Amino acid sequence: MAKDDLQDLPGVGPATSDKLTDAGFESYQAIAVASPGEMSNTADVGESTAADIINAARDAADIGGFETGSTVLERREQIGKLTWGVPEVDDLLGGGVETQSITEVYGEFGAGKSQVTHQLAVTVQLPREHGGLEGSAIFVDSEDTFRPERIDDMVRGLDDTVIEALLERRDIDGVPGDDDTMNELLESFLDRIHVAKAFNSNHQILLAETAKELASEQQDTEFPVRLLCVDSLTAHFRAEYVGRGKLAERQQKLNKHLHDLMRIGDLYNTAVLVTNQVSANPDSYFGDPTQPIGGNILGHTSTFRMYLRKSKNDKRIVRLVDAPNLADGEAVMRVKDAGLKPE
Helix, strand or coil: CCCCCHHHCCCCCHHHHHHHHHCCCCCHHHHHCCCHHHHHHHHCCCHHHHHHHHHHHHHHHCCCCCCCHHHHHHHHCCCCEECCCCHHHHHHCCCCEECCCEEEEECCCCCCHHHHHHHHHHHCCCCHHHCCCCCEEEEEECCCCCCHHHHHHHHHCCCHHHHHHHHHHCCCCCCCCCHHHHHHHHHHHHCCEEEEECCCHHHHHHHHHHHHHHHHHHCCCCCCEEEEEEECCCHHHHHHCCCHHHHHHHHHHHHHHHHHHHHHHHHHCCEEEEEECEEECCCCCCCCCEEECCHHHHHHHCCEEEEEEECCCCEEEEEEEECCCCCCEEEEEEEECCEEEEC
16 A cells, blocks of 8 residues: 655645654554644644644545444454454454454463463464464563563464464475474564563653554555554553652553554554553452552553453463453463463
8 A cells, every 4th residue: 555645735845744754644544643732742843734734634534524333334344353362262352352452451460461462472473264363563561571482382382283374374394393394483473573672651652652653664564563562551650650649640641652552553453452460459348359550541441351360270260351342251261381272
């Protein structure tokens, strides 16, 4: 798909076009969903000029008006479903993790949140007939959790039929189980996972902007970005904004960050998966006192909320807490050396 010529918009000359492109506004759609204040701050154009450019882009991209439910249904047919690797969990999610949505996974330490991000970074690269989206992944790592060795375990843990299909599609000679063959296959997987370590909350917010640029660059390639993981979303915000006096500021920054992530999902048909820490609610006398961090901001912005909790040995209980079109429910999975597996 050819890039939109920004200079066709009223008031956009070569200099303004360069400013917009450098700020990440590379298409009519990206401009149309921006706010004048945001464009003014990031692209160094006047706010009134920004408003005119955005309105023109909305007209050109046919964005911003009402549409029929049939049109919405037709557009939703473009949404991909990414397998979790566990059929019972996929059923819980209505077929898998959705693109153009934010899926939040929360739970206490050791519940398996990072295992999920690693597993999805593998399954997103699988052929569609095997539950994948034939895409690449972006991994924003705020807790130093990404491990290439874990990707190795999970790639080797794929079924032989899936590995055979991958070897054929990636022009790798060999058979499943052969060390040289599997090493070459692993390298091809790691090459399609883009990892960045976030050192603080401001850096994490900046990385979301960089992820948008990367998704734009990869959009027309053989493996477009189809998964964006943030592990964890709240760790830096929780550490840096301590006390009730900082709560409002923290929530405002978290809200902006979430909307930046949502925009990537919408613009590039990407599944966004964020992990979240928890705290114990001392006022809870009955039931599970575990509560996710982030308050109503995160609760309202996440399309799907999944709660992981430990069970016996390698068992984990996966609970769908909230979804717009699905009933709450639970499934069981196991965290094994070879990845996430059915019970």
